Amino acid sequence: xxxxxxxxxxxxxxxxYACALDIRYVREVIRPRLPTPVPRAPLGVVGLVSLRGQIxxxxxxxxxxxxxxxxxxxxxxxxxxxDDMVCLLTDEVGEVGDADPSCLEPPPANLKxxxxxxxxxxxxxxxxxxxxxxPRAVIDVTCSPIxxxx
Numbered sequence: 001x002x003x004x005x006x007x008x009x010x011x012x013x014x015x016x017y018a019c020a021l022d023i024r025y026v027r028e029v030i031r032p033r034l035p036t037p038v039p040r041a042p043l044g045v046v047g048l049v050s051l052r053g054q055i056x057x058x059x060x061x062x063x064x065x066x067x068x069x070x071x072x073x074x075x076x077x078x079x080x081x082x083d084d085m086v087c088l089l090t091d092e093v094g095e096v097g098d099a100d101p102s103c104l105e106p107p108p109a110n111l112k113x114x115x116x117x118x119x120x121x122x123x124x125x126x127x128x129x130x131x132x133x134x135p136r137a138v139i140d141v142t143c144s145p146i147x148x149x150x
Contacts, residue, residue: 018128060089074092086139
């Protein structure tokens with residue numbers, strides 16, 4: 001089933017990548033405390049974060065985008081995926097804005113292989129090209145058995 005086109009995007013920076021998420025997934029942006037590590041968790045699972053008494057898994061998107069893993073970041077985007085909520089660590093959070101459908105395009109053909117599975121669309125503005133991520137795909141890649149560390 002094809003996802004509907006996003007009507008608003010939340011933009012953010014992750015290392016060298018300008019990224020975006022469909023606002024329908026985004027619950028809020030927080031400045032997380034240092035996550036509590038989870039032994040033997042997949043490489044992209046940084047740990048657990050408490051958000052007003054609810055325990056959320058904090059994910060480092062870096063490894064699924066081919067970046068070095070890390071354990072903390074200045075921001076986390078709290079994402080709702082059905083009944084689940086998770087934190088996606090990020091370097092900077094940009095704006096939430098309306099998505100002009102004419103600026104949405106397929107992912108770039110020269111996209112690195114590690115990005116092809118997680119980038120849903122590209123969003124071109126006069127100043128930037130944002131990679132619109134599929135949060136479920138990012139988590140699936142992050143939690144794959146290949147990403148597990150000992």
